[in-house]
Amino acid sequence: MSKYRHLFFDLDHTLWDFEKNSIATMRILYDEVGLMDKGVAEFDHFNVVYHEINDRLWDRFRRGILSREDLRWKRMFQTLVHYRIPDEKLAKVMSERYLEILPTQTHIFPHCIEVMEYCAGKNYAMHLITNGFELTQKQKLKNALLDTYFDKIITSEQAMSMKPQKEIFEFALRETGASVEQSLMIGDALDIDVLGAQSVGMDQVYFNPKQIAHEGNPTFEIESLHEMYNIV
Numbered sequence: 001m002s003k004y005r006h007l008f009f010d011l012d013h014t015l016w017d018f019e020k021n022s023i024a025t026m027r028i029l030y031d032e033v034g035l036m037d038k039g040v041a042e043f044d045h046f047n048v049v050y051h052e053i054n055d056r057l058w059d060r061f062r063r064g065i066l067s068r069e070d071l072r073w074k075r076m077f078q079t080l081v082h083y084r085i086p087d088e089k090l091a092k093v094m095s096e097r098y099l100e101i102l103p104t105q106t107h108i109f110p111h112c113i114e115v116m117e118y119c120a121g122k123n124y125a126m127h128l129i130t131n132g133f134e135l136t137q138k139q140k141l142k143n144a145l146l147d148t149y150f151d152k153i154i155t156s157e158q159a160m161s162m163k164p165q166k167e168i169f170e171f172a173l174r175e176t177g178a179s180v181e182q183s184l185m186i187g188d189a190l191d192i193d194v195l196g197a198q199s200v201g202m203d204q205v206y207f208n209p210k211q212i213a214h215e216g217n218p219t220f221e222i223e224s225l226h227e228m229y230n231i232v
Contacts (some may be wrong), residue, residue, distance in 0.1 A: 004124070004184045005071055006126075006184070007119060007124050007125070008185045008197075009189060010189070011137055011140065011141070013188040015109060015208050016144055019100060020107040022105075025098060025101045026098075035083075039083060039084070039085070040083050046079070049083075053075050053082075054075045062192075066158075073088075076095045077121070103137075104143055108146070110213075111224060112225055113228050118229065119228070125174065127151055128152070129172050129187075131156045137155060152175055154176075163196040165196065165198030166199040169200040173200070184219075184232070190218070194216060195216075204218045205228070206222070208223060209223055
């Protein structure tokens with residue numbers, strides 16, 4: 001019998017395959033705004049450049065250096081500037097369309113639905129803790145048919161705090177009425193999900209499908225979601 005009663009999941013890169021969905025979105029966007037005609041000859045290169053810039057700006061956002069709105073359009077603008085297209089208006093159009101298209105994509109990780117059904121059948125209370133934008137995350141869940149599994153969706157906007165800060169985890173515990181001893185965090189990021197959960201004494205599952213070498217010390221580590229059966 002598992003000691004856990006509350007399971008807190010990350011969404012992007014853990015249940016919802018952000019990488020596949022974002023690439024699909026960028027492909028649509030690339031074609032929609034005619035980037036090939038503007039001199040961006042190769043989609044694959046454009047996609048790599050965008051995601052490198054996006055990762056860098058997200059790190060600045062998490063550290064409070066960059067605002068939410070600036071993150072949204074500047075990641076597009078900086079990508080365009082890389083290709084010598086300093087078009088702020090186009091960047092803002094692309095930003096809006098990206099956020100419209102992305103949550104309609106529905107790639108999820110293997111075994112995701114089976115694990116959700118298994119946990120629901122075991123009467124676990126399931127919640128999300130996400131740094132993603134609230135409206136976008138809820139749309140992703142609905143379109144991927146994951147929304148019915150979660151009791152509480154805790155976002156950084158609600159908590160006014162972001163993982164790995166302990167305040168968002170404390171907020172999640174208060175909102176769900178969960179005790180830290182009966183709670184388990186499942187996420188793909190050692191420095192965000194695992195470290196954040198550790199800061200409040202919550203056990204963690206590090207989802208590491210690419211088997212990235214590390215020096216962390218998570219409570220559990222899995223390469224596939226189906227390994228959750230061995231934990232809960």
